[in-house]
Amino acid sequence: MVNIPRPGAPVRGSQSGSPIMALFDLLGRRWGMGVLWTLAEKGPCTFRALQSACETISPAVLNARLKELQQARFVERGPNGYQVTVLGRQIYSDLLPLSKTSKRWALEMESKDVRD
């Protein structure tokens, strides 16, 4: 239905469609990583529950991201609503280290003040 970036096809950052650039193109859409992350943490849930967990996402965008993530096989629908696939959980695991680094980042942004 929708047109998602695919490895092997031209994507942002790689005309030849390198897998990592295709992945960045997909996950780099607004709310992309946020939705995957939230769903993985929360576990299987309904559309509305996920929307609520994301705090401020609009249904139109949530719907768009969910469709894309399903097409990419990172998300599927199960008996308890939306859930991450095995591949989706792998991505989540891969992103986990970012959590720690983001805290380091928070500290650094706090200490040194801005002037850009």
Next chain:
Amino acid sequence: MVNIPRPGAPVRGSQSGSPIMALFDLLGRRWGMGVLWTLAEKGPCTFRALQSACETISPAVLNARLKELQQARFVERGPNGYQVTVLGRQIYSDLLPLSKTSKRWALEMESKDVRD
């Protein structure tokens, strides 16, 4: 100058500004991860060289992303042009596992055909 998502301030996905959601908000902009990744792989380089390495990015967007990444302290300017900071390199390292997973993804997308 510009207004980047900051841990501690309201961001997409977290009114309280959880560091990971702030990071997703920042890196989840178009070309965000792609620019950081490319710069980390390529090493210090000029604006034009980076633009060329990104294949299709427009100067306006590259400039916007670079400003944001500098404000976030993931990128800085050195004697040989733009380069990633220690923190930026950490993010890059954190993203590395995604490369392997993206290849798995490519295989899976290739094998099972679509019908969504």
Next chain:
DNA sequence: GTAGCATGCTATGAAATCCATAGCATTGGA
């Protein structure tokens, strides 16, 4: 059987973002 209520969306019009392309200002040689 009909009145709610939850769920999963779609519709809409405005605002923000991104795009390709052109081109300008500065620097450093030749």
Next chain:
DNA sequence: TCCAATGCTATGGATTTCATAGCATGCTAC
């Protein structure tokens, strides 16, 4: 003085995202 390289900015149009409203379906309670 020319010229090429560099680091952008300007522009107008195409996409994307936004907040908000609301519709269709399937319960369950009465």
